[in-house]
Amino acid sequence: MIKCKLKVENTLGIHVRPAGYIANIASAAQSSVELIYSEQRVNAKSILNLMMLVVEPGAEVEFLINGSDEQEVADELTTLFKNKFNEDAA
Amino acid sequence: MFIGKASSPGYVIAKTKIIVRQRFTVSPLKIQKDSTASQIEFFRRGVVKAKKEIANLRDLTIKMAGKEESKIFDSHLMILQDPSLIDSVISLIKNDQWNAGYAFHLYMQKLIESFEKSGKVFKNRMQDDLRDIYSRVLLHLSSNDNNFVVQEEIEEAVVLTGFTVGPNMLMQFEKGEILGLALDSGSTTSHVSILARSMQIPAVMGLGNLSESVESGDLLILDGTNGVVIINPDENDINKYKKQIEVFQNQKLELFTMRDLEPITMDGKYIRLNANIEKFEEASDVTSFGATGVGLYRSEFLYFGRDSLPTRSEQAEAYRNVTHQLDPLPVTIRTLDAGGDKMLSSVSMETEDNPFMGWRSIRLCLDRKDIFKEQLKALIEAGDRGNLNIMFPMISGVKEIERSKEIYNDCCAELRLEGIAIPKIRLGAMIEIPSAVMVVEEIAKRVDFLSIGTNDLIQFTLAVDRSNSKISAMYEPHHPAVLRFIKTIVDAAHKAGIPVCVCGEMVSEPLSTLLLMGLGVDEFSMVSWCIMECKKIIRSVNYDEARAISAEALKLSDTDSINDFLRKKYSKKIKGLGISSFITTPAFSTSDRALVRIDDEIQRLGT
Numbered sequence: 001m002i003k004c005k006l007k008v009e010n011t012l013g014i015h016v017r018p019a020g021y022i023a024n025i026a027s028a029a030q031s032s033v034e035l036i037y038s039e040q041r042v043n044a045k046s047i048l049n050l051m052m053l054v055v056e057p058g059a060e061v062e063f064l065i066n067g068s069d070e071q072e073v074a075d076e077l078t079t080l081f082k083n084k085f086n087e088d089a090a
Numbered sequence: 091m092f093i094g095k096a097s098s099p100g101y102v103i104a105k106t107k108i109i110v111r112q113r114f115t116v117s118p119l120k121i122q123k124d125s126t127a128s129q130i131e132f133f134r135r136g137v138v139k140a141k142k143e144i145a146n147l148r149d150l151t152i153k154m155a156g157k158e159e160s161k162i163f164d165s166h167l168m169i170l171q172d173p174s175l176i177d178s179v180i181s182l183i184k185n186d187q188w189n190a191g192y193a194f195h196l197y198m199q200k201l202i203e204s205f206e207k208s209g210k211v212f213k214n215r216m217q218d219d220l221r222d223i224y225s226r227v228l229l230h231l232s233s234n235d236n237n238f239v240v241q242e243e244i245e246e247a248v249v250l251t252g253f254t255v256g257p258n259m260l261m262q263f264e265k266g267e268i269l270g271l272a273l274d275s276g277s278t279t280s281h282v283s284i285l286a287r288s289m290q291i292p293a294v295m296g297l298g299n300l301s302e303s304v305e306s307g308d309l310l311i312l313d314g315t316n317g318v319v320i321i322n323p324d325e326n327d328i329n330k331y332k333k334q335i336e337v338f339q340n341q342k343l344e345l346f347t348m349r350d351l352e353p354i355t356m357d358g359k360y361i362r363l364n365a366n367i368e369k370f371e372e373a374s375d376v377t378s379f380g381a382t383g384v385g386l387y388r389s390e391f392l393y394f395g396r397d398s399l400p401t402r403s404e405q406a407e408a409y410r411n412v413t414h415q416l417d418p419l420p421v422t423i424r425t426l427d428a429g430g431d432k433m434l435s436s437v438s439m440e441t442e443d444n445p446f447m448g449w450r451s452i453r454l455c456l457d458r459k460d461i462f463k464e465q466l467k468a469l470i471e472a473g474d475r476g477n478l479n480i481m482f483p484m485i486s487g488v489k490e491i492e493r494s495k496e497i498y499n500d501c502c503a504e505l506r507l508e509g510i511a512i513p514k515i516r517l518g519a520m521i522e523i524p525s526a527v528m529v530v531e532e533i534a535k536r537v538d539f540l541s542i543g544t545n546d547l548i549q550f551t552l553a554v555d556r557s558n559s560k561i562s563a564m565y566e567p568h569h570p571a572v573l574r575f576i577k578t579i580v581d582a583a584h585k586a587g588i589p590v591c592v593c594g595e596m597v598s599e600p601l602s603t604l605l606l607m608g609l610g611v612d613e614f615s616m617v618s619w620c621i622m623e624c625k626k627i628i629r630s631v632n633y634d635e636a637r638a639i640s641a642e643a644l645k646l647s648d649t650d651s652i653n654d655f656l657r658k659k660y661s662k663k664i665k666g667l668g669i670s671s672f673i674t675t676p677a678f679s680t681s682d683r684a685l686v687r688i689d690d691e692i693q694r695l696g697t
Contacts, residue, residue: 012211012212012215013209013212015212015215015216015219016162016165016166016169016215016216016219016220017161017162017165019165020161020162020164020165020168021161023168024164024168046172046173046174047165047168047169047172048169048172048174048175048201049174051169051216052201052204054205054208054212056208056209056212086158
């Protein structure tokens with residue numbers, strides 16, 4: 001099991017498109033992928049769950065990843081967050 | 091300038107109002123336990139259709155704007171396949187017994203509201219996307235046009251612009267609130283066009299993306315005669331059209347001299363010219379346009395726009411409003427013709443792959459005897475003046491007419507027990523399916539009259555969906571196969587000693603009327619304001635000559651030759667009616683023979 005903390009650095013937060021990216025990665029994973037934010041813990045494979053968390057810009061979220069491909073998934077998510085969900089083009 | 095299909099003639103210069111496609115009203119209707127499965131299926135299919143649209147949009151966006159831009163649609167697709175959405179909506183249908191549309195509405199509204207407290211930018215972004223998904227899916231969950239409606243106040247009379255308007259919606263407006271229709275979709279024979287003609291408002295259909303190019307409040311010139319729309323016209327255009335409107339009104343006034351004359355050919359053949367009506371309020375139009383009766387009263391409009399079925403007494407009153415008001419003129423009422431593009435919200439109807447060939451019309455009535463019997467009893471009660479004809483639509487063979495008559499007789503027996511006297515009522519069959527044509531002699535023996543519904547007969551004979559603009563050019567009313575079918579029907583009727591009427595849209599074209607009259611059709615039924623011009627043309631021809639011309643036309647092997655031949659033979663008769671162009675255009679343009687806003691005219695004549 002991997003725990004990884006990531007910061008939301010784009011200007012809009014986890015709105016519909018970023019939630020789609022995250023859910024996409026989570027759904028493709030063998031591992032279970034959960035996201036913890038402001039005392040809520042949700043299955044990250046559901047885009048609606050992610051959206052309902054209302055993760056605003058600047059927030060820090062934690063992923064709990066458990067399964068055979070946990071390392072790959074953690075890496076993918078880290079890259080995604082680092083790239084600010086490909087939104088705020090530098 | 092936009093060019094579309096001239097669907098209802100006349101001219102109007104007025105402000106426009108856009109019908110917003112995304113605005114829906116859904117009704118909080120509970121469903122029966124036994125329709126749970128069908129509602130869930132309906133919901134799933136709606137989602138599938140919406141997903142297909144989104145996928146198309148995504149592909150288009152990739153081409154137009156690049157892959158990154160298109161990602162938002164991937165998110166939309168994911169939302170629509172998220173189990174928490176699907177399961178919640180299904181649970182609302184299964185456990186709370188909400189209809190599919192309302193269940194989805196409830197879920198989405200709650201979801202949208204849940205972002206109310208988040209930051210403004212975040213909230214707007216979320217809610218915009220969710221609303222987009224909401225309306226996209228709901229469009230497929232509203233039964234036909236039943237549910238998506240602008241229920242906004244109309245402050246002044248306007249031309250409606252939009253992607254589409256359903257018949258039900260149109261019926262909700264008061265007379266005079268809508269001056270015209272300019273729609274992106276549709277064709278001259280779609281139901282809305284027919285309705286526009288009967289409401290006497292000009293209409294242009296199939297305008298492509300007009301609604302994206304106008305704003306509510308823009309001034310429009312709507313030319314329903316030529317199928318033209320001009321947005322924010324300059325003074326030149328306005329002056330030109332003002333003149334046009336004047337000429338048009340003079341033509342109308344001239345036609346009014348026809349009102350009190352008889353529809354008799356020069357050699358003395360009397361041709362009945364009846365009116366089609368949809369609402370009992372229109373009964374007064376029938377006589378004011380000089381009709382000889384009502385040839386088609388579309389009873390289904392009593393059933394539209396409501397969640398419960400009309401009661402027997404309610405129906406009897408509506409029918410009696412017409413039969414009594416017009417007594418002694420004959421009134422032909424068609425029994426419930428729902429299904430196809432006319433869905434009822436009071437009857438649970440599943441979405442069908444092929445609704446025009448589906449559970450509709452007499453098929454529905456024979457299955458739902460409860461509905462059918464209520465209507466028949468109401469009709470029998472309303473026939474107490476002896477001027478009522480009842481006609482059964484979509485008869486495909488002998489068995490259906492026999493079963494309909496059996497049920498009718500059961501109703502008579504039951505009414506007698508209630509102490510109600512049974513008046514003389516004539517029963518007729520509508521011939522609009524090719525199979526019925528092939529056994530029409532058998533059908534004719536069992537009824538008092540035949541009525542040809544040309545809209546469906548043409549569509550089924552040629553296998554052409556009249557509302558599909560890609561193939562609407564193939565919808566040829568004068569196709570030799572159609573004419574031969576009509577000849578077969580007429581001959582069978584006359585052999586059985588009964589009259590035959592034509593009540594499709596086709597007869598609002600003078601040339602078609604002459605052709606059909608020549609084939610032996612005894613009666614016509616049309617939009618009431620077409621009657622005076624039809625009378626004018628009938629009074630100008632010889633019946634014997636018309637018989638000979640139609641017999642010749644029947645020998646020709648293709649539509650073009652038939653049209654050329656007819657145009658040549660009748661060129662003098664149709665001159666001045668402004669219809670010379672109609673046959674060259676695949677879609678019927680009713681040309682400047684219209685009598686738009688004639689009620690104003692009548693008032694003006696009266697003062």
